[in-house]
Amino acid sequence: MxxxxxxxxxxxxxxxxxxxxxxxxxxxxxxxxxxxQIKVWCASGLCFxxxxxxxxxxxxYGTAEAAHDLAVIPNGERCLVVEELYVRADxxxxxxxxxxxxxxxxxxxxxxxxxxxxxxxxxxxxxxxxFYRRFGFRVWGVQMVRGEDAERGTx
Numbered sequence: 001m002x003x004x005x006x007x008x009x010x011x012x013x014x015x016x017x018x019x020x021x022x023x024x025x026x027x028x029x030x031x032x033x034x035x036x037q038i039k040v041w042c043a044s045g046l047c048f049x050x051x052x053x054x055x056x057x058x059x060x061y062g063t064a065e066a067a068h069d070l071a072v073i074p075n076g077e078r079c080l081v082v083e084e085l086y087v088r089a090d091x092x093x094x095x096x097x098x099x100x101x102x103x104x105x106x107x108x109x110x111x112x113x114x115x116x117x118x119x120x121x122x123x124x125x126x127x128x129x130x131f132y133r134r135f136g137f138r139v140w141g142v143q144m145v146r147g148e149d150a151e152r153g154t155x
Contacts, residue, residue: 006047013056058087082118
């Protein structure tokens with residue numbers, strides 16, 4: 001497996017991974033971004049692809065921003081936002097997601113960014129929290145929903 005920086009040539013492969021993610025129906029409110037947006041991600045320097053045998057099996061994308069009105073990061077401090085992280089279902093539990101996240105965090109650190117944050121709408125929140133805790137993330141706040149549409153993610 002190889003983790004490498006994405007380029008605009010990876011747009012179609014990442015779009016395909018995103019479609020696979022949608023087909024899994026494992027996150028609330030997930031919608032595929034237009035390929036033009038994915039192309040921007042690929043050129044950002046904060047998007048990485050995991051490849052095996054010449055085929056994309058996962059990707060991660062982050063942004064760097066100045067913190068604003070966050071209780072846990074001082075205003076104005078640059079932080080990494082982990083925007084997207086996906087690994088094909090048949091490639092999970094092999095360290096692919098960990099390798100992608102480690103690469104993104106390392107590149108951010110090279111840019112002097114030492115704090116990171118993320119949001120997840122994963123239906124299996126406990127598994128996602130456990131994954132990110134391994135990299136020093138901690139829970140900051142909780143959002144919950146109640147109602148008949150809550151299970152479908154349309155509440």
